[in-house]
Amino acid sequence: MDEDVDAALRSSGTLDELIDERRQLALLLDRMALLRRIAEAARGTGGVDVGLVGDPGRGDEVVLRGLAGVEGESLRDLVVPRGLGLGGKAAALLRPVWVQDYVLSGTITHDFDAPVSAEGLRALLALPMRFGGQFTGVLYVGLRRPARFGDDAITRLQEIADDGAERLYVSERLEERTDAAVAAERGRIAAGLHDSVGAMLFTAGAELRDLRTDPGLSPEVTARLRSVERRIAEAASLFRESLAGLDETAPRQELHATLVADCKAFGARTGILARCVVVTPAPELDAGRRAALVAVAREALLNVEKHARASSVVVSLAGVDGGVSLAVADDGVGWSDTGPDPAWSSGRGLPTARERLERLGGSLSVVSDEEGGLTVRAWLP
Incomplete structure (x- = not known):
């Protein structure tokens, strides 16, 4: 050369x-x-x-x-x-x-x-x-x-x-890890529903069949019980189909799995590449704290959609200082030299999210990246 x-x-x-x-x-x-x-x-x-x-x-x-x-x-x-x-x-x-x-x-x-x-x-x-x-x-x-x-x-x-x-x-490998975590969560949810709701539907159907065969019942009551039994059978069939389709519809309970679903929905809606990953293991949070972090992530993604003009966004979770850190980083236009974009700072979404985190002992910050883009970072103990 x-x-x-x-x-x-x-x-x-x-x-x-x-x-x-x-x-x-x-x-x-x-x-x-x-x-x-x-x-x-x-x-x-x-x-x-x-x-x-x-x-x-x-x-x-x-x-x-x-x-x-x-x-x-x-x-x-x-x-x-x-x-x-x-x-x-x-x-x-x-x-x-x-x-x-x-x-x-x-x-x-x-x-x-x-x-x-x-x-x-x-x-x-x-x-x-x-x-x-x-x-x-x-x-x-x-x-x-x-x-x-x-x-x-x-x-x-x-x-x-x-x-x-x-x-x-x-x-x-990171993407495979994310996919594996989501698949495991779907399996856990499906197994739990099968053992709880599925068992209740089976028991209800069996009890109705036993009751319907009682010789002392009138024809009218027997007919009504048969109708209810058919409806329970239909409900059980729909329930089994829902479990089979859980990989596609994937209702989520865990924080990571919920954020993965939100990123996929965001990407499908906007065309912006979105990923979610667990960087380091994080402690378990109660439902209120999980909901607070999900609200931050969704508000940050909404702001990316409206204002960032980004081509990609990454949502990450990590265990930090005995709590859970959530970061939403985009590669968009970021802030101008004079400060935040008015479109970001005029809304109530992130300020409300910050207040909610602070009530739980946490914090929220928004920083501009040197190469463009913004990072919304939240932490909860």
Whole structure:
């Protein structure tokens, strides 16, 4: 690679230094934001024009996402099967592959000449991303002029690819953990309903059948009992269907599960990516305290929907100082230099939530993030 690019690589820090510590959790939970940051880190660190991340798709392929420095849309969501083009070759060989001039190269297939040329790229380097024995994607860097990639540059960029691979791996594990927690809660609710309501319906139906067969009853009473028995049978059938569909409808009782449902509903309603995760184990709260934290989260999400112009939001729970900390962080426009957006501060939702928390011995704060966006943080003992 050219000397100026090598110099930029040598003077750069790690990906840890390039990503603000306060945004680590949000990035891990917002996969698209994480992909963009990895691409931006490679671009900024490598002194190149473009950074891209190929995210593993459903099949044996990667999909170009997390673009940094692109001028058009030709590469966005481009599907690259394993073995094809530069990234497909890197994914197949599991080693870095580069070309001095993409369109003129004789070492790769040319299935993607049109989108690459539309972006004006010439020199390209693709590096496999792996962590824990798992393939997590392909990191690309490119220049809009022919250039060579030296060993030092490739080594440094592979470090960024490996750092990014670890973060993507952790991101997937966090999401699996969240899904597992929700599934476990649904199972607990279903089992409890089956053992309580289900048992009562069965007992009521059995007692009605015994009563209906009493020879001393008049035909009219027998007919009415038969009608009630049918209704109980219908109710039991609907109840069983509801239990079977619990995975879809998922009524929630636990705080985490409730917030997961709220995030999913928020994302479906707004199109804004929303995630919820438990960062560290938290103590159990009574129903009143759980309701207070849920109210904070819902008010914060409503404000994100109305005012933030955000692309993602993360709701996190953690055990802090003997209590439970709730944080709702978005990547929106945040506050201006002169203070809070009047639209945020004029409403009664968050002030009311703060008063409610304070009555319970807790606290609430709203802070502006350095890179944009706001974080609403609540704590209850």
